[in-house]
Amino acid sequence: MKMEHRSAGAGSECPDAATIAAFVDGTLDPPGRARVVQHLASCVDCAELVGEVVRTAEELPADARPLSEPDPAGDPPKGRILWMRRRNLAAVGGLVAIAASLMLLLLNRGSRLDPLVAIVGDERLIVARPTGGFRYGPLRSPVRGAGDTEQLRLAAEVARLRERADRSNAPADRHAYGVAQLVAGDTVGAISSLLRASQSRQDDATILADLGAAYLTRFTANGHQADATAALASIDKALSLTPALSPTEEALFNKALLLEQMERHADALAAWTKYLERPGDPGWRAEAVRHRDQLQQRSR
Secondary structure, eight states: OOEEOOOTTOSSOEEOHHHHHHHHHTOSOHHHHHHHHHHHTTOHHHHHHHHHHHHHHHTSOTTTSOEEEOOTTOOOSSSOOOEEEOSSHHHHHHHHHHHHHHHHHHHTSOOTTHHHHHHHTTOBOSSSOOSSOOOOOOBOOSOOOTTOHHHHHHHHHHHHHHHHHHHHOOHHHHHHHHHHHHHTTOHHHHHHHHHHHHHHOTTOHHHHHHHHHHHHHHHHHHOOHHHHHHHHHHHHHHHHSOGGGSOHHHHHHHHHHHHHHTTOHHHHHHHHHHHHTSOOOHHHHHHHHHHHHHHHHHHO
8 A cells, every 4th residue: 555645633644535535336356455545544644535535426427336235343443434346446536536635635624723713813812923924913912802703713623623633633733723723812721732742743833932922921921930931942942953943933922022021122123123024914014113113212
């Protein structure tokens, strides 16, 4: 069975389109089938892909799709998969094409955080700036009215990311859930999730930057020096990694904000100045300018 790496959330390399097609069709040999079943138990992306291949195949005209029958070896975990018997080679070839097309969509569907970013919109729920492309907006509390549709959508997305992280236990999914907890106001839970993710990927700059953002958020709330120290260590490590992979804009913003809150005014002024040397989102830059100008006035 040929395997190819396709998903950062997978616990091992993901099967290619031909293997997925043979798995759905029921023609994959037993050892290969067992490997795919084991992989599906930990890879949410591939489990979703298999389900989509099955649903798409079922929508084909009756004379163009394989016959369906239960798998005599038992259903794969986390959901029943229909096993299919070929009528001809063209049917299996069609499944390969379906799997390849859906795989391409999976690869190009964007970041795990995209739905969360869309739900939050320009409502800034925490003082720190997480990675993922969150838009600038005025700071407000995540606690809203009981009938608030956006709050319900946010809670639903947090729950979806939690379920995904619990199922896959992949660092990328744990990271996304941690960011969701952070913007929803669960700072303690966010730190726990992001610590777990960082322990599995100790040199992942994005995870480290968001862990720093979580510690910064808690430091803002409680003023504990230990949180400030932990935030600065995580952010500095994120910035020290390969520049091309480092979430420089968010990490630099959070570092400047943290230094200012630690009352290290000269260091904060230097950090805001460094942040403004780079291009970035106009809204976040405008806030950085306000911080820089206030510190400059203070130092006169």
